[in-house]
Amino acid sequence: MKIGRRCFLSFLIGGAAGTALTPLPWKLTDDLSIWTQTWPWTPVPPDGEINYVNSTCMLCSGGCGITVRKIDDRAVKIEGMKDHPVNNGGLCIMGLSGLQLLYGPRRVKEPMKRVGERGEGRWEKISWDAAIAELAQKLNTVRGSSPESVACITDESFGTVPHLFKRFMAAYGSPNLMITPTIQDSYEQTLKLMQGVDGIPGFDLENSKFVLSFGCGILEGWGSSSRMFQAHSRWTETGGKLVQVEPRLSVTAAKADKWVSLNPGTEAVLALGIAQVIIKDGLYNKDFVEKHCAGFEDWEGEDGKKYQGFKNFVLEAFTPDTVARLTGVSANMIQDLATNFVGAEKPIALAGRGKGYTPGSLHEFMAVHALNALVGNINQEGGVWTLDRPDYIGWGEPAQDPVAQKGNGTPRIDGAGTERYANTRSMVNTFAEAVNNGAAVEVLLVSGENPCYTLRGGEAVKKAFEKIPYIVSFSPYMDETAAGADLILPNHTYLERYQDVPAPFGLPIPIIGMTRPVVKPQCDSKHVGDTLILTAKKMGGSVRDAFGWENYEACLKETLGDLWGTLESDGFLVNADYTPPAWDMAFGDESKKFQFFNESYAHGNNKDIFSQLRIEGDPGAFPLILVPAESMRIASGPVADTPFVMKTIPDNVLKDKEIFVEVNPATAAAYGLRDGKSAALSTPAGRARVRVNLCEGIRPGMVAMATGLGRSANSRYIANKGVNFNDLIRPVPDPISGLDSAWGIRAKLERA
Amino acid sequence: MDSALIPKGVKRAPLWQFTLFIGIVGIVLLWGVYAMVLCWLKGLNQTNMNDAYGFALWIWADLAVIALGGGAFFSGFLKYIIGKDELKNIINYAVLIGFICYSSALLILAIDIGQPLRGWFIFWHANVHSMLTEVAFCLSCYFAVLTIEYIPLILENRQIDKVPFFHNLGHNMHHVMAVFAATGAFLSFFHQGSLGGVTGVLFGRPFGFREGVLIWPTTFFLFTWSAAAVGPCFTLLVTKITEKVTGKKLVKDNVVELLAKISGWMLATYIIAKIIDTWYWAAVTAPESGFSMMDFYTNNPVYGIWILVLEIVIGGVVPALILITDAGRKNKTALITATVLAVIGICVNRWVMVLQVLAVPVLPFESWFMYFPSWQEIATTILPVAYGIILIGLSHRYLPIFPQERELNPIEES
């Protein structure tokens, strides 16, 4: 017994000594040490050859050039394309994180058909053949009775894909194609009304020396954000000045050389007040105004009526005192603004609020544009230019069979293009109301848009979409509209497809960008162009005949013709030497003049011309005014923030799932609201629970809420966080354009 | 039932009572162990620490228990080096308390690091310029010393002592204990100091940064000093609590008063040094980086300047005054009050030197950082307390911790 124990001990000691003389303990220690440094569950990205693909970003209408870095066939990073005429190497926060859309969990991975209740999230995967057959059959059925009850909402105006939709709808026989309007539409109408031009605006901001911005989100994403940032940086280098007129200290206001806070909604009044000073002091560009303008002085119309010209109208009605009272901007300040604006070399006045998603008030655009005319900065260096619409799509009208003719002859459900809104192409803002009022929409096609999120009106929008029996989404992402659709035919993302991207907003030079497949499709998706062509072919008849192309790529190549080569090799095609037409050639109509006023819109004809903008809500019940707070860090369009971008949202904008509203401490004190505490925000359109962010950078009496949050779909990184601003506001039609001009809504904020 | 294990000549509570006591404390211990396992398996997201509070409750607990465990090294130093032989009557307990404190500190450190399995890198890949390296080395070495000091106590258990080898080992270890104690004192000086150095060297944190002597900031010396001062206080406090719980007098008053006196003078000198240091820091060091002293104590939503008053006056000056006066030491209530205040003072000091250092905004456009520990942090911080109580219970029951116990509590033979 005793020996046994001792022997065992001895054995152990021998074993320990022996082990110490082997590499075992040391090697094991080393290996375990390595094991603890490279846990097997941590991904190791495979290495490979670095290669780059040039393409064009399609996440907004900015048209920025991108260079995608790939490792073998994996895309690992998106960067701005160097020397690209739009963004010159820079890229915005969303563009930089586009790969999270490509590879992210919000993708719709294959065609899907709803099986559960709408929005329940139960889907049946179906094949492309079956999906297209189903859509074709559905469309053919509806076509038999009322083709005009098929509506389509899409996002862009130019380029082959929107033209395919236009063609499809025309051949099918429905006038109800709605292209989501933006400030571009308001600018186009301004150019039409004041310059008689059917064109698109360009702003030569890089060369401007004094920018008077009426609430434009120049640094919040206005057109191509990168381009605007670079222009701003150039101003700081070359002594260019930026004046921001806005009731809230937005980023643009903060970076501006001067922030002019005013009573919300009085931007047009201020613009005319400035015009008044300019005219009164005789500071305007007499050469331009006298030779190339009409409607400045009083005139007698062909109908024999006396019309008051812009000059006297402004001189009488917009004296500094009046304007100061209405806007809350001091008369001295108005005087200064006018003097500085006129005194500056190459001044420019800009309208189009925030990111430009809301078309805005046409009066405001015109009042602001009148300032440009007063200094003669039309089609001049550093001024507002006009460009032709892109014209490379020469397909001709599709043949229409009688059904199509009949359908196309019916009036649009949104009221666009009627006598009242003759210059307006489409008014998505009235869509929900129209449907709720009984307009028949049997099928709704949605491409590139996300109306269930972006349309304003809250409950009304929800109700309208519930009424539509059949919704088809072409979205590559499970966005709010796709989530509530009956059929999803997922498009490729912009990193997997070819598409032409012409005419980015605001660029003063004509450019066509090319989006191309950077990687092969990651999901079982199909180019929306191909889906349309295949559906048309499946439908047969005249619809099929309108789509002779084999597929979208063939269509694109054929359409672009000679341009294809350059686009394929460079990624874009630009006319860098473009100069806009000189003054004597610049203006359309018979007069060939810039028209401050004309007979269709002059004081007397439009009673409320250039007055303070309307706002919805009763001031008694809703003492405050809610306005959007837009930010580069929250995408507020159809596509929601990526996970990376979500990381950049400050914690006094979004905390956990709660959204904050900016309130001036003085206002907060008056309503007993404290910093960080919960509050109930209500407007005539809806109500929401929010938290209070006391902020000195907002005018008392106002509430600002971030846009782009409150998404119900997409991925868990964004869904159900915050409140959708669009649910708290309702569209207010502009009296001239009919487009949404709601810049804010009356609101009430109570302690919760 | 376990009477064979209980030292001769002393009376112990019935086993059921003892088991119940251990059982109740054991539940708390298990709660702590559960939290600890959670932290190890799921990671430090179980805590409420964050990027602003990389150090929080745990590091405070570490610093505090090590300061409080300072009684072991300082009593050892006094007994073995200075030759205060009376202290042999309390040194065992001081060693036990020290052992508990240091083992707890090491355990908490093992939970507190993000990759516990790589923890040994601190030794292997040591960066000798880092105060934390110094802490790690000295702490683990001194823990080894404490273990060596604790082993002979265990060996004195009646049953273990029967084994000749263990008897001899205990005997021999007693013989060379002075060498170990000296080494322990040497190590303790450095690790107590380097714990002070941990924040003192942070020149990016003006609240904690102190200018230095040689390579060490003043906090280095203040920490050692304060640990030497308050460690014995804590030993006394725990002794008094043990006496209260067991209902027996365990250490003679002259021993207690001697230790209290030394402790008092240490505390008095420490607090003078601390006041001078604070004054110099407020007048010279902090203003050089653009801070006035009040910058560190205003805008704080909870305690403001009062924390400084609590630390220095209530937790320093007051107990020092009590302990250096004969009357104060003789008065039981005053003595206990003084030890409690001194313990609070040192804990507040360690709190301030960890958490306020991180809470104070350094970038002018930042504001105070707030933090409240998660239950997992609290549970793992209470875990050592439960563990300490259990170890004290077991040691007291089965080991002759208090040499004077038999004399002070003679059992009347029936």
Added chain:
Amino acid sequence: MKSTNTQTKKYGMVIDLDKCTGCGACMVACMAENNVPFKENESNKQDSITWLRVYKMDNGKPYPENDICYLPRPCMHCEGHAGHSPCVSVCPATATDYSTETGIVSQIYTRCFGCRYCMAACPYHVRYFNWWDPVWPEGMEKMLSPNVSVRTRGVVEKCSFCFHRYQLAMEKAHYEGREEIEEEEYQTACCQACPADAITFGDLYNPKHKVFELKQTPGAFRLLERLGTNPKVFYLTSRDWVRKQGDNYLKNEGQVIAKGGH
């Protein structure tokens, strides 16, 4: 074997706060470049890994005098005294180091064991701890770059001035038989992405690099210079209040003297 030592450089940044719009492109460019993880809720900024963070500064004045300014804050790559930046000397396991060749403070994730002492040491909060294991939703691990190691739970990470880009640029230089690289060959992801061109990056020692001149712009300042951290990120601004918020001053110190420094 030939020696391949290059000349001593000191990489740094000059950030023009007048140009910076706080758009956040630099933050996201950095995340995408450096395999930074993300999680469902990133609204607690104290546990959200953002190597480069854009701070919002406020002049503290009431409406309408209120003004804000954005300040991008990468790692300052402090030189401290002779390379002893606040964080480098405190790391117990030598997981962070300062290179005298590039002036870059490195962080080795496989060495770090997560004691977070460096985070306590850094007054700029540039160091981030991985409180969670990084998880990429299925498919998204495809966008991970092989040039930057993926980190695990429990380690500290921070901006490296995109050091892997230096490595790649040097690799190309070696291949082409050069010992040195040109300014444009090594640019950080944030600098490259900045749509406002507010960030300039280069060798602060090299007179041919843009940063050399820019850092001497009158009024250029660095954050918390008085602490002796000797950071390598310079800021330009035309607004006095911004410059003043770059450091701490006693109330009676009066007018701030702007320092150029180098």
Added chain:
Amino acid sequence: MSAIEEKKAKTDSGAGFILLFFILGLVSSLLTGWVAFPKLLYSQKSQPFDFNHAIHLDMVDGCESCHFFREDGTYAGVPKLAQCIDCHEEVQGGTEDEAIFVEEYVANYREVPWLIYSEQPDCVFFSHAAHVKSGGMDCVTCHGNIGTSTSLKPYEENRITGYSRDIWGKNIAGIKKNTWDRMKMDDCAACHRENGVKQNSVQTHKGACFVCHK
């Protein structure tokens, strides 16, 4: 007396036994550590098919013909299918390996999942250009005489770390006879030290971390 003798005898025989058991323990642990351990530690994996470097080297102009640098200076490493396909569109010669290659991989345009003997952990940045172009080192220094080998050795994967055995080296004790026997951090560091390469760490006065780490 007898008792003492008895005790002595007992101790003697005890001592013998004790020694025996000591030796037993010693020998068995030595065998475990030197023989069984390496076998247990590594799992043997075979390459998809065998490859004859020698034959190829005869036909091409040096290692860089196949293991080439890309234009951006990065190193392409093991050739991709595209490089092989020119010659191997059709089966060349009669080996079974050739048949596997052509039929399974070339015909299906599938990349060959070669196991890389010298693959370093993810935290390592290694620039071939710096070593080969600037440093003037030859392939053999680190990779040994693989170029003249006629077949591929089995790939041994460390069961704990998942890395190739070549990183630690064939010798389980870590004894290094040739420069290419081991490729651990200390080996890189030693060579860098000897040659004075980028010894610019403030902390260690040796190679800075970011020279070889990413």
Added chain:
Amino acid sequence: MFPFSFEWIWDMSHMVFHGGLWYALTIIGLGMTFCIIKSVVDTMQGKGAHHDEEHH
């Protein structure tokens, strides 16, 4: 910690730091070795076997 680890350098700070460390470790190690060996020897010599019962 050891001269063969990468971080080790032969400079003053390392010498002082590790000098102190190894000094302490040596004393602890030697002390314990001494105690154990002496106890083994004592035990073999039959010390400590019976004297205890009334020793305490």
